[in-house]
Amino acid sequence: MKVDGKHFRSIWRERDGWSVGAIDQRRLPHEFVVARLTSCEDAAVAIRDMLVRGAPLIGATAAYGMALAMREDASDAGLKRAYQTLIVARPTAINLKWALDEMRVALAPVDPLERAEAAYARADEIAEQDVEINRGIAGNGLKLIEAIASKKPGETVNLLTHCNAGWLATVDWGTATAPIYLAHERGIRIHVWVDETRPRNQGASLTAWELGHHGVPHTVIPDNTGGHLMQHGMVDLAIVGTDRVAANGDVCNKIGTYLKALAAHDNGVPFYVALPSPTIDFSVHDGIRDIPIEQRSGVEVTDMTGRTADGRLETVRIVPEGSPVANYAFDVTPARLVTGLITERGVLKPDRAALAAAFPERIAAAAE
Numbered sequence: 001m002k003v004d005g006k007h008f009r010s011i012w013r014e015r016d017g018w019s020v021g022a023i024d025q026r027r028l029p030h031e032f033v034v035a036r037l038t039s040c041e042d043a044a045v046a047i048r049d050m051l052v053r054g055a056p057l058i059g060a061t062a063a064y065g066m067a068l069a070m071r072e073d074a075s076d077a078g079l080k081r082a083y084q085t086l087i088v089a090r091p092t093a094i095n096l097k098w099a100l101d102e103m104r105v106a107l108a109p110v111d112p113l114e115r116a117e118a119a120y121a122r123a124d125e126i127a128e129q130d131v132e133i134n135r136g137i138a139g140n141g142l143k144l145i146e147a148i149a150s151k152k153p154g155e156t157v158n159l160l161t162h163c164n165a166g167w168l169a170t171v172d173w174g175t176a177t178a179p180i181y182l183a184h185e186r187g188i189r190i191h192v193w194v195d196e197t198r199p200r201n202q203g204a205s206l207t208a209w210e211l212g213h214h215g216v217p218h219t220v221i222p223d224n225t226g227g228h229l230m231q232h233g234m235v236d237l238a239i240v241g242t243d244r245v246a247a248n249g250d251v252c253n254k255i256g257t258y259l260k261a262l263a264a265h266d267n268g269v270p271f272y273v274a275l276p277s278p279t280i281d282f283s284v285h286d287g288i289r290d291i292p293i294e295q296r297s298g299v300e301v302t303d304m305t306g307r308t309a310d311g312r313l314e315t316v317r318i319v320p321e322g323s324p325v326a327n328y329a330f331d332v333t334p335a336r337l338v339t340g341l342i343t344e345r346g347v348l349k350p351d352r353a354a355l356a357a358a359f360p361e362r363i364a365a366a367a368e
């Protein structure tokens, strides 16, 4: 997508052909800084410290991390070590494991002398595949927006999204934002309510930044505003992303998603989840019980960083010293609150039968 008119992806191979460039998302929206990853450890730290974040981008970064590792040590032991280093970087987004498994399957049969080249080739494919998948999501989600637009000719379609499931969270296009960008491109009048998404503010910092750079009308709202807007008919459609969808259709996403789904259900607002198929975890049968929820540092809750009027970045504490804090990074929305899953193979009912019918090859792989 675009930054000041220039095309960018969130991750890429640098001109040297081997090191990996990525946008440092910790610095947005204040500074646009590109980081260079030169080792498997760099990739693991980038994921863990959220220099890169968002489930599909975490997967793509891990794939490139494996490629960087194969430059250093392409032996069987090196392959195993790289997998183990990267798999523990973050626990909730299943795309991390999916990408690492894909890399392992591709590399295990290859002669160690040829593994580095094979690793870069597979990592490139994973990145390209993500972009293609998101284009599919864009087309399938567009139909939902068009259907609403046709019912209110000349009026604006109001969407709501949570966290950042935009192009920054993927390799390009985004998942929840893919239909939004396509609708905007097609000239449909849309407006997006952007949940700020405490405590790391991915909505306020990243989604608003992206939408602004693409000229998509949007308004940032405190997280607890959505219910009020829905009660007053100010939201036509909610679309969020996800870090893991269980086989039964339960959806794990950024903390606060569940509350938004409850409000949508109470107000008859359609609540859709956009996801690429690598985000489905057919090995988890009950999302609420079995998806591991990351708990992050309390500092993310107690402290806030922003730009002062004279341009300095400043961090301030907003919680009294000594008050304990909790920082659950994700929650699980039960399938019954989800209107539909927007995938690259169509909009599906959030249940086992629909997921299995759409992605039979993934079921087969999970059974192996």
Ligand SMILES: CSC[C@@H](O)[C@@H](O)C(=O)COP(=O)(O)O
Residues within 6 Å of the ligand: 053, 054, 055, 056, 093, 162, 163, 164, 165, 166, 169, 170, 174, 175, 176, 202, 240, 241, 242, 243, 253, 254, 329
């Ligand atoms: C297309 S990204 C979907 C999700 O990964 C996104 O909504 C989200 O929850 C990201 O969480 P983050 O903690 O910023 O990695």
